[in-house]
Amino acid sequence: MLESFLDRLSQVGNLDDLDSAILTLSDELNVEHVVYHSVSSSGEQYAVTTYHPTWVNHYLGNDYARIDPVVLACLRRFHPVDWKRLDWSGKATRNFMHEAIDAGVGSQGYSIPIRGPSGQFALFTVSSRDNDDQWTTYTQDYTRSLILASHFVNQKALEIERGTDQAEIVSLSPRETDALTLLALGMNRAQAADSLSISEHTLRVYIESARFKLAAMNTTHAVARAMNQGLLRV
Amino acid sequence: MLRYLYADQIARHPRLNDTMFRDRAAQFSARLGWEVSVDDNGNERDGYDDLNPLYILWERPDGTHGGSLRLLPTTGDTMLNDHFSHLTDGVKIQSPLIWECTRFCLAPGAGAHVSAALMLGVLEAGLNAHLTYIAGVFDARMIRVYRRVGWGPTVLGTDGTGRDAISAGLWPCEESYRARLLSKAGISSEVSNLWYDRSFGSPIERTAAVA
Incomplete structure (x- = not known):
């Protein structure tokens, strides 16, 4: 699973190539959508998503990060989060959820917070239209791969940010x-x-x-x- | 009861917070004589407490600390990689599927069931996060405590002797250890799930929630 994606990722040398590689992940991971969002230690943001641009603009325009239970649950955390466990009960949150589903996000999701060096933070999300039984099976089979893939994407993004001439040489003990x-x-x-x-x-x-x-x-x-x-x- | 709290959540439980850091001072500074720093208020804290770790705590009925430990991802700074790689044959243990467990602490008088409950909490957190292993740094004399609760570590290495001995070890995160830990802790599977859900949210069927 995902070996070809990782081999492609290892060849990536700039953000454009990284974008295209990440966009292939929804097929590789067999999900509706993927999102990779990174905030560097100096506050610079980088995001790639398969969501429809209309939804992305609507989300940003309404500053939905303020109420998005996924963002609120993952900030400053390091355990992976199944959207099932989040509190979607408030009125504003429910409206937000219905808008997201209407925009094709899907009702299921899984988000992996990533802590990078010196305060860098990233969030990797997959979403799906699966029903609950399908989703339970999916997360049992795929979660470890999702966790690994998301960290490898983040390592690559950090490597590009540092500059290719400083690409870290793998050293094993x-x-x-x-x-x-x-x-x-x-x-x-x-x-x-x-x-x-x-x-x-x-x-x-x-x-x-x-x-x-x-x-x-x-x-x-x-x-x-x-x-x-x-x-x-x- | 067991609580799973990140450092930025524990402030909402002042009694638990204060007694944990005080019990840590009693165990690691006074009893074991480790070179840890204890502040003017009698709290033992180090730099890893500033990285917003996840604490697993046993809370007594009066709201005080009965025992606790600290978890951090090994993809970031860890005690093991920063200070104890001589105990791991020089290998830096780094994986998003391995977390580090440190500062296993028991309040004075805490019974064996508290040790079992805390390790049950580690296993619950590990299974839910789909981890493969927990790696830890601990007082070497704790090895028999861990073995007695039914989830003993594979010891990677030990440094020092007697009460100064510090070990590094590994715990495989496998469902098969759960029944034994539940029984040693005297906790039912349902109650353990309930405590986990209280901290991390209850799973609610999305299909029904959306309709």
Whole structure:
């Protein structure tokens, strides 16, 4: 899931390319809409969305961020939020919700707050027209992928903001390199953990840390990425 | 009862807030002798408390603190990565699917069920956030407390000896640990869900809400 998107994302070098990559995510993630909205530490905003421009202008014109339960629930937080758990009961909030649904946003949604370095904040949202049962199944299957993808998009946006000449070179610790090397040689996790004299949980956490640094979706993808970047000794 | 409160929400619970930071001073400064800073009001606070962490707290019927711990995402600053990477073989543990748990604290006289309830809270938060692991830094002598509540950590490394010993460890966020923690804490599944929903909102069917 999403490997091709992440490979495309790794090639992105400017905001125009990032916009186009993000806009493909609604198909990749099998949702109605996606929104990525970032506020830098100096207050600069950057947003990409598949929402209809009429709705975006209406939202901004009415300053709906003041009452939007999603924004209010995610600011200064770090746990992902299913729109189901938010309070949509006030009159103004209900009106806002009906307008959003009429504008094609969908009635279901999931939002992931992201805390970047020195006060940078981003919010990644997917929305859908699924019914409750479909949505429950969807979020069970997709949430981890959504969380990872949203953080990788944010890392890329920060990298572009810093300037391409300062693109961060991935550096793995020797233990992370060891773990990926043994997997690349065809060992399973138990064998790799055994030969490094660490527990399998420890190995899994080292692989997961490496996966995040390599912006990879899963273990196989992380091994492939590390190989391509010449980080493994195989 | 269990409460899940971000730092900017806890001010609305002044009694809980004050007693937590005071109990932390008693545990980490007075009892364990860790080099932590205690302010003029007797509160133990550090820089990570300024990052708007999520606290899980056991609140007693009189509104005071019975025990607590602190969670932060490992994609930002963490104690583990800033100060204890010698306990993790030099690996910086960073993933949006791993949070860090620190400052596990019990009020004087708090029973074993409070430890179990706090760890239940960690598991509930972890499962709801779809985490894979919780990583933690803790007083090494807590390992047996964690094991006794049925959710022991995989120890990554330990530094120091006796009461100065500090360990780093991992807890897998898996549903299979929930029943044991509920039973050790003496809490039913329904009540645990209710406490979680009180802090994070109850799930309401959207199809019905919209119609």
